[in-house]
Amino acid sequence: MAKVTVDGIEVEIANGSSVLQAAEAAGKEIPRFCYHERLSVAGNCRMCLVEIEKIPKPVASCGQPVADGMVIFTDTENVRKSRRGVMEFLLINHPLDCPICDQGGECDLQDEAVSYGRDTSRYEEGKRAVAQPDWGPLVKTTMTRCIHCTRCIRFSTEIAGVPELGATMRGESMQVGTYVEKALSSELSGNLIDLCPVGALTSKPYAYTARSWELRKTDSVDVLDAVGTNIRIDARGAEVLRILPRLNDDVNEEWLGDKSRFSVDGLKRRRLDRPWLRENGKLRAASWEEVFAAVTNKIKSTTPDRIGAIAGDLVDVESMLALKEMFTSLGSPNLDCRQDGAVFDASQRGFYLFNTSIAGIEEADALLIIGSNSRHEAPVLNARIRKRWLAGNFQAGLIGVAHDLTYATTHVGAGPDAIAALLDGTHPFAEVLKAAKKPMLILGAGALARPDGAAIHAAAWKLAAQFNMMNDDWHGFNVLHHAAARTGALDIGFLPGPEGKATAQMLGGGVDILWLLGADALDTQAIGADTFVIYQGHHGDAGAARADVILPGAAYTEKDGTYVNTEGRVQQGFIAVKPPGDAREDWRILRAISAYMGHALRYDTLQELRAHLVQTYPGFALTGELRRLAGTNLTAPAGDLAAVSSAPFQPVLQNYYQTDPISRASPTMAACVAAHYPTLAEAAE
Structure with missing residues (x-):
């Protein structure tokens, strides 16, 4: 010191x-x-x-x-x-365009000029002008304002790991750009806007929309992936205009993925703002009384074992608990939160959490990734891995499709055969894991969504145990979820009860009534033709298209909700704007319909519901904090190792920009798909 x-x-x-x-x-x-x-x-x-x-x-x-x-x-x-x-x-050379600059009111140059600058200018010559390059659909460039601080260059090279930006020429002729004009390909490119201290880089979708002092700011949590990034929602009137990251060193530091930042325009498109009822094969607008009566009559005429519910990826814990308890009162054990059909042992919390914790990545000295593309599934978490890799003395191995993860990886193999090669020590990367003091393993949730998912789960656990990834002060077994609701749903046991049916069984005609709570990622074509589908959600996506009854819910920006991220951290989001039209918070809809059916839930307010949640599941009392689990005294998950197939792992996300109802409704995300996945965009047309 x-x-x-x-x-x-x-x-x-x-x-x-x-x-x-x-x-x-x-x-x-x-x-x-x-x-x-x-x-x-x-x-x-x-x-x-x-x-x-x-x-x-x-x-x-x-x-x-x-x-x-x-x-x-x-x-x-x-x-x-x-x-x-x-x-x-x-x-x-800085232009005097503060009145039309989107950075106005949030500009470091404005603030510093007032605090430390002169009150007059002695400069009379003409200012320089610079061409405005096109960096894609997200970042708007006005490089005449650039003061050559090179923050954007350093971020793209060091943090994002996509060294596309640089400086050409010198002195007054210096220009920051991509050398060859192209769209930025990083999933973290929106952070350049936050880093730029002037108005050279601004948000293209947000251009000329509002001033910072006009906006109402609300703290919340991102739900478009499972990292639980802390965000700030900026709204004006009844419309959310932008989403920015908040500082949280334990979760996201100060970064935010592009999908979470820029899909905000999807919140006002394709919205469900009134109840709908299908009659004679066509949906018609209905009243709440009509849809409640239709749902009640249908449920009362159906035996409990023929009723099922599936929870989607963006749902808050309160709504899932209300749906679970309503189905329990009806006597139905058919519940599942795994739209992808994954079947694995969830009897212990350590089996499905990112146990190392996101901040704990920086303590690891070796990493094995199995069946995951962390750059697409969790770009902010992937940046944390890159940060650890840059610090040195860190090697990463990858089993699955070889992706550019922005840091060097050893491709161990394409499928489960590589796990067997590590277990028997025939692959050289086994020596890396053996020599590491704090090795960690990341098992992609997509690797569990296979017929042999339970066996893969058990094999990965065995691998972690064999290479000393679990001991008194270190738990190196991690499952990386990509659905924000998945961990919370597993925590409250939103899973098939005794003799209950899982997702695949419910879809295949195993139930007569199927309740979809924001579930849009499943194959609606697999739902039985005679199945009565109740869709409760906020967007007219795949689930609503198949529904017989539509109950309009609230998006995550329109309600207070509790979410649990992939590492098990309980966090709360807060309402920024009210739901449109007749839409209501999901738990309120369930409370009302349960009373209509004569099985009224025991809570009338959100405070009562949360008190009941904490009483039933005490872990939810610890909000915003995380207690890391030890890796000792844990039994292995159930799974027959002999059932592992040799089929290679496949990517769980076909494209990063459209993975949920909100991003699929976003014109900005559609423009990103056209820029980065032209073949997918052509197929969609």
Whole structure:
């Protein structure tokens, strides 16, 4: 530790820290444009100049390491004069288009110019102009505003792992771009907008839509993948206009995937805003009384063993608990949350969680990925793996389709045969796992959605146990879910009861009434022709197209809800706007219809429902925190290892941008598919 003095304040800071970090530790604000805590130091903007005793000239504090006994001055006349000079140079070529710039009100350059700049300009020559390159459907470029901080270049190279951006020319002629004009191919490209300190990079779908001070801001949780990224929902009136990430070092740091950020326009398209009832083969608008009567009459005329329910991927825990308890009161054991038909042992929580935790990835020294493309299934989590890989002394192996995961991987094999090769030590990567002190394994949820899913589950667990991935202070067995509702549903046991039917059995005509709670990812063609389908959800997607009764629900931005991410962290989202038309929160619909049927649920308010949830499942009392499980004293999951087939693992997501009803309704996501998956876009047309 080094002791330094900042403006008369003595602070102690770790050796190797920068002068800028020491000043912040002393509570002093240092202006900066190019410096960012999660990026390498560039020292481009020179805005962070300070004076240091015994050094004759002002020093860029971001790149100057501290030394014991150093005396730093952050607010002398010389420092102020130097910063005014730097700001004057930065503004020489910056256009005066703040009134039409989408960054207005959130612009670092505006703030710093007011705080540290001159009140007049001495520059009379013409400003430079730069061509505006096309970086695809997400990021809007106005490179005339660029101040060459290179944050975007460093992010794409270091964090995203897709080094498409760079600088050409030098000095005033320097331009930041993609060398060859093309759409950005990173699933994290929207973070460039947050990082840009000026208006050079802004959101193309959000362009000229609203000003930041017009928006109502609500904290929530993203549900378009299972990472549980902390987000902020910005709304104006009854419309959600944008979604931004919130800082949470344990989950997403400060990043957000493009699908979660830009599919916001899908929230107002193809919405279900009134009940519908099918008569004579056609759906017609109906009242709540009519659909309640139709559902009640149908259920009362059907035996409980012929009634089933499937929960979708975006559903909150409260709604699933209400549906489960309603079906329990009806005497039906036919419940399932696994639309993909996955069958595996969920009797212990450690069998289906990301037990290492997302933050715990940084402690691992070896990784084996089985049947997963983490770059598409969880781009923010994949960035955390890349961060660990960049730190060094870390090797990753991959079993399945060989993908570019943005970090080096050893392709161990295409299918379960590779697991057997590791177990018997015939593959060289077994030595890597054996030598590691904290190895970890990631089993993709798609690898479990096979006929031999239970056997794959057991084989992966055996692999983890054999290579010391589970001990008193480390649990290296991880399941990476891609559905936000899956972990919470497993936690409350939304699974077939005794003699209950799983998804595949219910779809094949095994039930006469099928209740789909936001379930759109299943094969609706497999539903029996005579099955009466009740669809409860918020978008007119696959489930609604097959439904006989439609109950309009609320999207995740329109309700308070509890979600559990893939690592088992319980988090809560909050309502940002009200549901459209006659749509209501799902648990309220279920409470009302249960009373109509004479099996009223025991709660009338969300607070009562949550109190009941915590009482029934105490783990939900711990909100926002995570207790990592130990890897000892755990029995192995049930599964016949001999049942493993040799079929190679297949990708669970065909394209990253359209995986749920919201993103499938989004024009922006459709534009991304056209840019990155042209063959899929042509097939859809």
